[in-house]
Amino acid sequence: MVKFIQEQLKNAGDNISIDEAALLSHAMAGNAEAIERLILKYQQRIYNTILKMCGNADDAAELTQDTFVRVMQGLRGFKAHSSFYTWMFRIAVNLTLNFCKRNTKVNFQPLENEPDEQLKQQLKDFLIDKNSPNPPDVAAAGEMHNIVLxxxxxxxxxxxxxxxxxxxxxxxxxxxAETLDIEPGTVKSRIARGRKNLREILEAAVQ
Structure with a gap:
């Protein structure tokens, strides 16, 4: 299950190559070019994560913009207790989580058509065997991506x-736990419930 979901939705971020410390130092001093470079450096990674949480490209774009507004507002007060990206990521995740809680009806945008019967059967076979390896043809299918979304x-x-x-x-x-400001035990229980519910939803999708 975990591997299947990862294959369907994971979108790896860009490798970090710029000297973040120097760039951050200039940005904190108010250098407009450095601030712009920080935004360009991380905006796609932040957008990708937000999109996976809220499922709507327009909402994700707006939340990404809101994230960077918050980042710029708080930049001078950044204390470097964690990495800059971790701090920014926490802002993005919590903004998105609060947005999703306010908007209880979340509509993930589909990428392809509804799955055909053959793909449904492949997913059903995968769900029956909890230890089944991820079938390559299922992992690559846009229709399977939609089912998970x-x-x-x-x-x-x-x-x-x-x-x-x-x-x-x-x-x-x-x-x-640090990102969401909750206890590790709470994280563990939510993950267990979330995975269980996700499997049940996927099972219902192939009935």
Missing amino acids: KALEKLDADQRAVVVLRDIEQMNYAQI
């Missing part, structure tokens, strides 16, 4: 957030 939108905002952070962003429990 539609399943994610049915999870409540808290469960969706931890599933995205753990199974797609590959964060550990401690990182998720």
Whole structure:
């Protein structure tokens, strides 16, 4: 299940190559060019994560913009207790989580048509065998991507957030707990419930 979801939704971020410390120092001093470079450096990664949580490109674009507004407002007060990206990522995730809680009806935008019967059967076979390796033809199918997206939108905002952070962003429990400001035990229980519910939703999709 975890591998399947990761293959369907994971979109790896760009490698960090710019000297972040120097760039951040100039940005904190108010250098407009440095601020612009920071935004360009991270905006796609932040947008990708937000999109996985909220499922709508327009909402994700707006939330990404809101994130960078918050970042610029708080930049001078950044204390470097964590990396700059971690601090910015936390802002993005919590803005998105609050947005999703306010907008209880989340509509993930489909990328392709509804799955045909053959693809449904492939997913059904995968779900029956919990230890089944991920079939390459299923992992590559846009229709399967849609099934997972539609399943994610049915999870409540808290469960969706931890599933995205753990199974797609590959964060550990401690990182998720820090990002969401909750206890590690709460993270663990939400992930367990979220995965269970996601499997049940996917199973219902192939009936």
